[in-house]
Amino acid sequence: MILDRRRMTALIGQGGSIFVTLFGLLILTFVIGRIMPADPVRAIVGEDATREVYETVYRQLGLDRPMWEQFFLYVRDVATLDFGTSIRTGQPVLTDILRVLPATIELATFAILFGAIVGIPLGVLAAVNKDRWADHLIRVFSLMGHSMPIFWTGMIGLLVFYAWLGWVGGSGRMDQFYIGLVPERTNFLLIDSAIAGEWEVFRSAINHILLPASLLGYSSSAYITRMTRSFMLDQINQEYITTARVKGLSNRQTIWRHAFGNIRVQLVTIVALAYGALLEGAVLIETVFAWPGFGSYLTANLLIGDMNAVMTCVLVVGVIFIALNVISDILYRVFDPRTRA
Amino acid sequence: MSDTLPPQPKPKSPQWVTATGNILRFLFRQPPSAFGLVVLVLLIGSAVLAPVLATHDPYVQDLTATLLPPSSAHFFGTDELGRDVYSRLMHGSRITLTIVFLVTITVGPIGLFVGTVAGYFGGRTDTVLMRLTDIFLSFPSLILSLAFVAALGPSLNNAIIAISLTAWPPIARLARAETMTFRRADFISAARLQGASPARIIWKSIVPMCMPSVLIRLTLNMATVILTAAGLGFLGLGAQPPLPEWGAMIATGRRYMIDSWWLVTFPGLAILAVSLAFNLLGDGLRDALDPKQMHRR
Numbered sequence: 001m002i003l004d005r006r007r008m009t010a011l012i013g014q015g016g017s018i019f020v021t022l023f024g025l026l027i028l029t030f031v032i033g034r035i036m037p038a039d040p041v042r043a044i045v046g047e048d049a050t051r052e053v054y055e056t057v058y059r060q061l062g063l064d065r066p067m068w069e070q071f072f073l074y075v076r077d078v079a080t081l082d083f084g085t086s087i088r089t090g091q092p093v094l095t096d097i098l099r100v101l102p103a104t105i106e107l108a109t110f111a112i113l114f115g116a117i118v119g120i121p122l123g124v125l126a127a128v129n130k131d132r133w134a135d136h137l138i139r140v141f142s143l144m145g146h147s148m149p150i151f152w153t154g155m156i157g158l159l160v161f162y163a164w165l166g167w168v169g170g171s172g173r174m175d176q177f178y179i180g181l182v183p184e185r186t187n188f189l190l191i192d193s194a195i196a197g198e199w200e201v202f203r204s205a206i207n208h209i210l211l212p213a214s215l216l217g218y219s220s221s222a223y224i225t226r227m228t229r230s231f232m233l234d235q236i237n238q239e240y241i242t243t244a245r246v247k248g249l250s251n252r253q254t255i256w257r258h259a260f261g262n263i264r265v266q267l268v269t270i271v272a273l274a275y276g277a278l279l280e281g282a283v284l285i286e287t288v289f290a291w292p293g294f295g296s297y298l299t300a301n302l303l304i305g306d307m308n309a310v311m312t313c314v315l316v317v318g319v320i321f322i323a324l325n326v327i328s329d330i331l332y333r334v335f336d337p338r339t340r341a
Numbered sequence: 342m343s344d345t346l347p348p349q350p351k352p353k354s355p356q357w358v359t360a361t362g363n364i365l366r367f368l369f370r371q372p373p374s375a376f377g378l379v380v381l382v383l384l385i386g387s388a389v390l391a392p393v394l395a396t397h398d399p400y401v402q403d404l405t406a407t408l409l410p411p412s413s414a415h416f417f418g419t420d421e422l423g424r425d426v427y428s429r430l431m432h433g434s435r436i437t438l439t440i441v442f443l444v445t446i447t448v449g450p451i452g453l454f455v456g457t458v459a460g461y462f463g464g465r466t467d468t469v470l471m472r473l474t475d476i477f478l479s480f481p482s483l484i485l486s487l488a489f490v491a492a493l494g495p496s497l498n499n500a501i502i503a504i505s506l507t508a509w510p511p512i513a514r515l516a517r518a519e520t521m522t523f524r525r526a527d528f529i530s531a532a533r534l535q536g537a538s539p540a541r542i543i544w545k546s547i548v549p550m551c552m553p554s555v556l557i558r559l560t561l562n563m564a565t566v567i568l569t570a571a572g573l574g575f576l577g578l579g580a581q582p583p584l585p586e587w588g589a590m591i592a593t594g595r596r597y598m599i600d601s602w603w604l605v606t607f608p609g610l611a612i613l614a615v616s617l618a619f620n621l622l623g624d625g626l627r628d629a630l631d632p633k634q635m636h637r638r
Contacts, residue, residue, distance in 0.1 A: 017472075024476035032492045140373065143624070147617035149568055151575050152591055152609035155598060163599055280481035284572050298484075299576055302491045314480065314488045321479045 014329075018322060025318045030074050033311035034063075083312040088304055093312045096297060101316075102187035103173060104286070104293035107216065108278045110209055114217030115224055115278075116271050122221070123228025127236060128255060138225065146222035150215060150281045154288035157211050169207035171290040178204050212289045216281050220274045227270045228263070235259040265335040272328035276321045367629040374625025380618035388434040397425035399432040399585050408601045418603040420594065426603060429585035430611055436586045437615060440501055440570045441563050447505040449559055452512025457543050457551060459513070460520025471517065477510040483569050490578045497586070500579035504569050508562060515558050519551045553630040561623035564616040571612045587612050 041057050049057075062070055077083065083093040119142075126138040162170045169175060173189050178201045182193045190209075193201040235241065236259055244254045279294075286295030294313065301309040368374040387394055396416070403423030411418045417426035459470040477485070482504075489503035523529065532542050573579035574588025582589060587608040594604030 017475075020472055021475050021479055024472060025479060028476060029488075032488050136373075139624075143617060143620050144613075147564055147568070147613055147620050149571050149575075149588070149591075149609060149612045149616070151572060151588075152605065152612065155591070155595060155605055156609065159598060159602065277481060280483045283483065283487070284575070287576065298487070302487060303577065305491065307491065310488060310491050314484060317481065317484050318479050321481070325479075 018326060021322060022319070025315065025322075026075055026078060027071075029311045029315050029318075030071055032314075033307050034070060034074075078315070083315075084308045086301065086309040087306045088301060088309070093309045096309070097294065097312065097316055099187060100293050100297045102293075103189070103291060104279070104282050104295060106188050106190060107209060107213055107286070107291060107293060108275060108282055110213035111216035111220065111278055111281075112271060112275050114214050115220035115274060118217065119221035119224030120228050120267065123225040124232055124255065124260060126225065126229045127232030130233065138229075142222040142225040144222075145218045145220075148219065150219055151284040151288050153215050154212065154285050157215055158288070161211055168211045169204060171208075171288075173208055173291065174201055174204040175208075212285050212291060216278055216285055219281055220278055223274050223277070224267075224270060228267060231263040231266050232259060235262050265332060268331050268335065269328035272324050272331065276324040279317055279320065364626070364629045368622070368625045371625055371628070373621040374628075377618040377620075377622030377625060380614050381622065384434055384438060384615055384618075387431050388438045391431045391435055395425070395428035395431045397428040399424060399429040400583055408597060408604075410601070411603055417607045418601065420590075420604055421597055426590075426607055429590060430587070430607060433585040433587050433590065433608070433611070436497070436580060436584060437567060437570070440497075440504070441566055443501050444505050444508060444566045445559055445563060448508045448512055448562070449555065451505075452509040453516050453548060453551060453555060455509070455513040456516025456518075457520050457547050460517040461524060461539065461543055461547060463524070467517070470513070474510045474513050477507065478514070480507070482507040482565065483572055486569055486573060487576070487578065490573060495578040495581065497580040497584065500570060500573045503573075504566055507569075508566060511562070512555060512558055515554055516551045519554055520547055523547075523550060557623055557627045557630060560619055560626055564619040564623070567612060567616045567619065 041054055041061065041063070045053050045057050058064060062073055065073075081094060085091065086093050086096055089096055122138050122142065126135045129135045158170065161167045172179075178198075182189070182196050182198050182201050185192050185195060189205045190202060193199070193205060236255075241254060241259060244258050245251075249258075282293065283295035283298060285291070286293050287299050290296070294316075298310065298313045301313070365378075368378055401424065403419070406415075406419050406423040407421055409415055409419040409423075415425050415427065417430065420426055420429070455470050455474065459467040485507040486500070486503040489506055490499050493499040493502065529542060529546055532546055537545070570579055570586075571588030571591075574586045575592045577589070577592060580586030580589050582593065590608040591605050594601070594608070598605050
């Protein structure tokens with residue numbers, strides 16, 4: 001790959017726009033966290049603190065300074081990765097988040113695998129059978145996944161598959177019995193238990209992740225299915241497909257090798273974006289399944305009004321989102337020869 | 342003078358009535374969008390007629406009749422305070438409809454305004470407005486709504502404000518993309534040569550052209566709005582008890598779920614049905630209003 005001048009300016013432009021978006025993100029979290037009605041001092045000192053205590057904390061938070069100065073301090077804190085301390089846990093917020101994030105990543109990764117494994121073939125199937133009953137069925141199936149309130153499906157799933165049928169583990173990441181048995185190294189339970197050779201814990205963890213991950217995956221498969229279908233339709237309508245058919249290739253080869261081969265790049269970007277969207281469902285499903293991840297951490301802090309922790313969580317989600325966008329962009333450039341003009 | 346008048350042409354119905362009629366007929370021909378329409382009519386019907394349809398007062402507690410399973414006296418059973426779940430669902434439809442309506446009439450105009458202005462003027466205006474849009478788009482909408490509600494304090498009104506604040510960017514993006522496609526079109530230049538002001542061109546020529554796709558998007562959006570509102574209610578950040586909001590009903594029913602399945606099942610089904618209906622309707626509208634997309638759907 002040669003970096004000519006046009007590509008350089010394009011790259012710089014993109015870097016600049018990422019920077020601007022990040023900066024905007026900071027303004028937004030600053031505005032929500034400091035200026036909106038909730039009183040950050042009250043959240044720390046409680047309702048019946050004396051006036052002196054209130055004023056001291058007020059000054060400690062720097063709320064007596066002018067707005068621009070507060071913002072400047074906020075940016076400085078963020079730049080040095082100092083996000084303050086969580087009121088609830090007493091730990092630095094960043095430490096907290098890094099501790100809970102692996103649980104969510106584990107869940108989301110299983111979910112996206114499920115979503116892609118179900119969604120992509122269904123999308124291809126729907127495109128090949130356009131306007132026939134298979135297409136209609138798949139359309140309803142994927143719209144259902146898109147329309148269901150995931151916290152509700154989670155509860156119904158627990159009721160049916162755990163309480164009644166006993167096919168999967170209940171809430172949490174593993175059975176109560178195993179908690180604390182495996183030393184925490186990476187906080188990815190599956191990896192930790194595999195390293196420690198605790199296969200029973202590993203099995204328990206798999207049992208527990210199956211239900212929430214497949215429900216989450218189902219909801220994201222809706223999007224993947226729709227996009228796959230429309231990408232495939234674009235390909236199938238083109239002349240090279242007719243050529244391939246005339247050449248005498250089997251239907252399976254035409255569809256999977258030729259048409260599908262051409263949409264792989266687009267699919268990678270779609271899956272990357274769907275992964276980001278999973279974070280949203282993760283917040284709700286973690287609450288239902290008592291999954292000790294990012295979502296549970298966020299909601300627990302929301303309910304006690306710990307704005308510092310909440311805004312950091314929002315910032316982290318925003319950064320992950322932007323990062324996924326950039327990654328999908330890069331993947332597109334790497335895999336699609338046409339963008340290498 | 343002859344007293345026979347020349348045959349009067351039949352009074353023609355205005356154009357939009359015929360257009361609406363055509364669209365409705367189109368929607369009813371397809372089973373999925375017909376289902377969407379029927380559910381929507383049921384929702385509006387139960388919201389309007391809630392006091393008539395409800396068999397009980399949604400707020401009156403009856404501690405002698407708590408957690409009763411569905412029966413002829415209580416169609417969907419009773420909750421932990423002996424309130425009739427069916428009647429609460431009926432009244433809850435008013436809350437759902439209010440949220441959807443308020444969010445849509447806020448988000449539609451804001452999105453249209455930002456999008457058409459950015460698309461029409463281009464250049465620096467475009468850059469600034471689209472950066473702003475991108476910043477909002479760089480969060481999943483539920484997370485951003487959560488943050489807003491956390492700052493404003495949990496209540497139904499704040500949930501509506503929060504959802505509106507997060508739901509306009511996709512509309513703006515869409516309106517901008519539409520505007521860009523015919524910004525250089527002849528009819529726009531013609532209007533400009535006649536001396537029309539930018540405001541007039543945007544309002545009279547561009548906004549109507551954007552309407553179909555924006556309407557489709559808004560309809561699909563309503564499904565998301567309902568899910569987000571229910572999610573906020575579920576987390577205790579939206580409508581507060583004793584309001585019979587569906588998400589909040591699920592949250593309170595959760596504790597009794599194992600023994601009293603009806604507490605969470607029926608509100609959940611209601612949310613699912615309404616959100617599915619809006620999705621199907623939006624899909625159908627796309628076919629009806631946007632023939633370009635017909636082959637992809």
